[in-house]
Amino acid sequence: MTGHDRIVFIVDDDERIREALGELLASHGIDAVTFGSAGDYIRADKPDIPSCLILDVELPDINGLDLQRQIAAGDHPPIVFITGHGDIPSSVRAIKHGAVDFLAKPFSDADLMAAIDAAIGEDRRKRAERADLGKLRQRYLELTPREREVLPLVVSGLLNKQAAAELGISEVTLQIHRRNVMHKMAAASLADLVRMAERLEIPVTHSRRAGGS
Amino acid sequence: MMRVWSHRPKFLHLGLFIAAYVLGCGFAQSLAIVPGTGISIWPPGGLFIATLVLAPRQSWLWWVLGGCLAELFSNFVWFHSPLPAAFLIYVGNALGAMTGAWLVTRASRASVRLETLQDVLAFVVLAAGVAPVVSATAGSATLQWFAIQSQTFAEAWPLWWIGDATGILIVAPLALVVVQNWRGEQLSTARWMEAAVLALIFLGVAALSLSGYLPFAYMIMPPLLWTAVRFEFKGAAVSLLLLALITAVFTISGDSQFAGDPESQRDRQVMLQLFLAISAFSALVVAAISRQHQLAMLTLRQNVEALRRSEQQLQQMIDAVPVRIWSATPAGGPVYFNKRYQDHFRAVLDGFDRLDKPGIAQLLQELVHPDDTAEVQRALEECFATGNGAAMRFRWREKDGVYRWAECRVEARRDEDGSIAEWYGVSLDIDDEVRAQQALRERERELSQLVNMVPSHVWRLTAEGEPTFINKRLGDFLGLDVEDYDQPGMNRLAGAILTSAHPEDAPVIAETIGHSLVTGETFSMRWRVRRADGVYRWVDSRAEPLRDESGAITQWFGVNVDIDDQMAAQQALRDREREFSHLVNMVPIPIWRLAPSGEPTFFNKRLIDFLGLDVAEYEKPGVSPLAAAIETVVHPDDAARVSHALNHSLATGENYALRYRLRRADGIYRWMEVRAEPMRDENGRILQWYGLANDIEDQLRAEEAIRESEEQLRRLVDALPTQIWAATAQGEPSYLNRRLAEYVGLTLSDLDMPDSSRLQVAIQSSVHPDDAPSVGRALVHSFGTGETFSMKYRQRRADGIYRWINGRAEPLRDADGQIVQWYGVSFDVDDEVRTQEELRRTQERLAIASQAASLAELSASIAHEVNQPLAAVVANSHACERWLTADPPNLERAQRTVERIIRDANAAADVVSRIRALFRQSVETRTGTMLASVVAEARSLIAEEATRRSIRLDVGIEDGLPPVAIDRIQIQQVLINLMRNGMEATSAVIGDRVLAMRVRRAGEVIETRISDHGSGIAFPDRIFEPFFTTKGHGMGMGLAICRSIVESHGGRLWAENNEPQGAVFVFTLPIQAKAAP
DSSP: OOOOSSSHHHHHHHHSHEEEEHHHHHHTOOOOOESSSHHHHHHHHHSSSSSSEEEOOSSSSSOOOHHHHHTTSSSSOOOOESSSSSHHHHHHHHHHHTOSEEESSSOOOHHHHHHHHHHHHHHHHHHHHHHHHHHHHHHHSSSOOOHHHHHHHHHHTOHHHHHHHHHHHOOHHHHHHHHHHHHHHHHSHHHHHHHHHHHHHHHOOOOOOHHHO | HHHHHTTTOOOHHHHHHHHHHHHHHHHHHHHHOSSSTOOOOOOHHHHHHHHHHOGGGHHHHHHHHHHHHHHHHHHIIIIIIOOOHHHHHHHHHHHHHHHHHHHHEEEEEEEOOOOHHHHHHHHHIIIIIIIIHHHHHHHHHHHHTTTGGGHHHHHHHHHHHHHHHHHHHHHHHHHHHHHHTHHHHHHOOHHHHHHHHHHHHHHHHHHHHHHGGGGGGGHHHHHHHHHHHHHHHHHHHHHHHHHHHHHHHHHHHTTTTTOOOHHHHHHHHHHHHHHHHHHHHHHHHHHHHHHHHHHHHHHHHHHHHHHHHHHHHHHHHHSSSSEEEEEETTSSSSEEEEHHHHHHHHHHHHTHHHHHHHHHHHHHHHHHHHHHHHHHHHHHHHHHHHHEEEEEEEEEEEETSOEEEEEEEEEEOTTTTTEEEEEEEEEEEEHHHHHHHHHHHHHHHHHHHHHHHSSEEEEEEETTSSSSEEEEEHHHHHHHHGGOOOOSSOOOHHHHHHBBOOOTTOOOOOHHHHHHHOOOOOEEEEOOOTTTTSEEEEEEEEEEEOOOTTTTEEEEEEEEEEEEHHHHHHHHHHHHHHHHHHHHSSSSEEEEOEEEEEEEEEEEEEHHHHTTTOTTTTTOSSOOOOHHHHHHHHHHHHHHHHHHHHHHHHHOOOEEEEEEEEETTTSSSSEEEEEEEEEOOOOEEEEEEEEEEEEEEHHHHHHHHHHHHHOOOOOHHHHSSSSEEEETTOOOOEEEEEEHHHHOOOOOOGBTTTTBBBHHHHHHBBBBBTTHHHHHHHHHHHHOOOEEEEEEEEEEOSOOOOEEEEEEEEEEEEETTTTEEEEEEEEEHHHHHHHHHHHHHHHHHHHHHHHOHHHHHHHHHHHHHHHHHHHHHHHHHHHHHHHHHSSOOHHHHHHHHHHHHHHHHHHHHHHHHHHHHTTTTOOOGGGEOHHHHHHHHHHHHHHHHHHHHTTTEEEEEEETOOEEOOOOOHHHHHHHHHHHHHHHHHTOOOOOOOEEEEEEETTEEEEEEEESSSOOOTEEEETGGGTTOSSSSSOOOOHHHHHHHHHHTEEEEEEOOOSSSSSEEEEEEEEEOOOOO
8 A cells, every 4th residue: 555656635624633644644655745725725736646635624715615625627636625614514515526425524544534535536547537538539539630620520420421421522532531530549340430439528429320321 | 271171161051152153243244234333232232241150250361262262253253353353352342241241240239130120231331331341442443543443432432332231231130130040930821921022012013113204113112111020030131132133134134224324324223223222221120110019029928928828827726726715905804715715704694605795794694703703803903994914813614513713814915005905814723733732722821730730840941040939839948939039149950959958968969950951961869958837858759851853952850858767777778788788797697698590799798707708709600509609618528418308409499408518617517406487568578588598507416425425325214124115295106115015926017097196095005905994084184284294004014914013104394393294114924923823713713712701612613623633643643653663663653643642732721721711711802991881882793793683772971981991802702601691591572672771980990781671680699600600501600601601700790680580690800800810
């Protein structure tokens, strides 16, 4: 479990809590970086490795829940809320907005660590997804404009003949384009290509039936 | 010889002469019928005389030679005389001819025309009488000497004389007529007829008479004379020639009465010659008389003609001249009116032509203006009566009924004996003249009035300078008239000067006037004239000469203008000017003046002393005076700037103000502040520029020093780690030090906004919106009253963060105590304030929590405060456990973790003790407070709840309560607790729900009573015990805490039952605070 392939960010205005959590995570062999306020956290440089954010609800500058809402738009580490009050409405709100856990102070070692493990695992998964999608996008960008026109027609399930007619090109030419698309997108099969198109959110422009009738 | 040659007649004439001479000799020879004599009529004599008379005297020699030649030839042919005798005879003939011709020309003096009786008589006497005497004498003598034909002198001489005379009488007139009238006037047909008839009669009579008895021969006389009368000289000459020829023919033929026997021949010869001579004489005389008569008649006719023409001209002239002319008889009866008169009469008088010789009186009546009639009548009558001429002017009616002025002059013409022969009159239209004269008179009168009325003194001198006129005003002024200047022993001018001029001015005047009189130059001078009352007054006297057409001076006209006041004013002005000039030169400031063009026109003495130059001393050729001045006196570095500014001012008329360096006489440049302003006339046109130069060298140095010291001070102020500002007496910020400016991120200029003062902008932009109104009020209060400003407020830092500031401002006052300036400092006390604020907020939170009396909230708050360290303790404990259970155990970190656990646990304990301390405050936080304000605050805190519960709050506070030393929050807590308890008790009441509160002084304490009308208190003593509660909920802590608070303030809290129902909670607070037990 030890290693520096992950990191935990701790945001709490109470220095004692920061010290204590840092110490606890250190005892578990997990790197932790602490911040006294939301502003410090936002401004800080954060390493691009799987991470998790332990966030106090009551902060001097911005409320923890508000911070959660602010950073929701971008890629951010999964959040584990901690709070001294632990009122139900706040916790519900936090979980609904995607927080991994909501712990009331004082919390047990096991609860915290479980939440951290879950959060980091989630982050890992999200990162992998993001990386795959990035590659896919890169491949898509390498397609020629004509190939980008061919791709939606193919994934819509049109026959080569139909697709060629659609674009006003010969079937042979279309087949060449289709082969190039498959090759460039590194798709093993048409089904693979269809999945990729879904992930790239390429709209299906033609249904086979519509095209066939 | 040459002279003779040059007067040679034409050979033709000479030849003709010689031929005629020879023929004449032949004729004479043929008539020489008397035997033995050879003497007869001698035609050549007449020819010779006529020729010499006609020929110029210088050519006579030629004619004499020609005659000599002809006679000698004739002698050779016919006479056969010995040559010497012939020559001598010829000499006699020639002498006779020359004598006759000379005498005739002498007598006639002009050309010999034989047209007057005088001429004819002279010719007959001299040529035919005297000349033959010479030739007869010479010829007779020669005949006798040579004894030719044995004739004696006495016998030959008469024959000779008569022969020559007859020849001359017959031939000379004929020759003259032939030569002179060769191309005479042509005769008319009638004359030719007459001449022919006469010729026939003449020939008949001649034939008849000459053939008969000798006395009958004279019958020829009537036709001869008739011819002479009718045809004058020509007729006479021709008739005589014919007569001579006829006679000769008859004589030669012997039929004539003159032919006879030789004895009687001689007598007959004589008779013949006499007959011819008498005939010739008579015919010539009659012809001459006739001629003379004819000439007289002709002259008379010409005279009459000339007279008539001149009369006609005169008449035309009279009618043409543009005047009316008339004449009258000596008695005055009109005789003649010229055409203009008559035209006038016809035009004016109807039917003038029908009037028969209208009388003068009648015409006057009709034509002359009624006003003038009598006068004219009288004048005319007088004129006719006395015989003196008259001249009168009257108005005369013209054809369109208008009257025009006319002048009539009447003069008498007198005959030799002085009696009046006729009256002549002329009338001239002088209307324009009269009107012009009238206008002139009018003008003259006006002019005269003007001269006397003009408010000037007008006078006149003759060309020699003698005063002849002074106008009325001058007369009144001087109190005398021009005649009063006549002084014995001097001329009038000198008298005038002596009388009227100031003695000091008199010589100058005399000299000046004398000069003007001599040269004709305008006289102009100022002098003092003596007024009638003896006061001398200054006058400006001017005189101009009046000249006639030739340029000669005829008069001098002069005016005097009283300029005494002006002179006095001028004198005053001059004095002032001198004073002013003195002043300008004495003021210790250089002053100068420029012409509008920029040319320097004046430097005062100071400036001259400073520059060492006067206005004109820097002039350079080819450079404008201004440019030259600038180049000379202005520092080269400033010259362009000065030139530009000055030219700008000159062009626009804007004031000129500039600082620059001027060169002093010693060559040192000194800073000057130079200002100039234009002086304008009424039209705004610039007349002059006036400028002054201030030496500001020392001032500049002083300013420089001040600026430096100021700069130092400013740096100091900016360097001080304090925010400093200054404001005007009215409170407008006038300075922010650098720290303040940097702190708030504003400069003074940022505060300048339209529509609001700097102070407002400063407060709005730098003070926290919550504090702005109070800061503004406090500042306005201070600026208004002069009280020190001191306040804590939040100020916006440049980065937008508000920080607490302790601002103070004090006025700077002058000697009179007037505020000159406000100086303020601001200290950033944010950290302190925040610390205090933190503390206060914590207290407040707790206070509010307890005030709210919701123990659930209180406990939640307490729980949070405790949970925080507890959470740390728990986490640290887990960590510690892990460090200890690790293999190998990390003791160092475990130890550290334990230390933290201890610390955090203590913190939790502190929290608990702090909560306890809330209810047992130390005395330190107590301040002297007006209880009334605390009550008011509590009331406002509870008001909303009271309204919700429909409870009326009835608060009564005694006036003039002294302050008490209390912990405001705690007492407020007590009040709110008690009031809320009361309200809860009152909630059950139906009807008027009132919660009453009374604060009053009771001896050394202030007593506060809170009474309700609730259900009252069952156990007034027990309710203050902890955890004792009568309510359905609650921890039973409230009243216990309240009692402990009040008691900690040295007061007491107890409860009573209210009458008729309800409860009363009373607490007292000592006026003098006591230390807590």
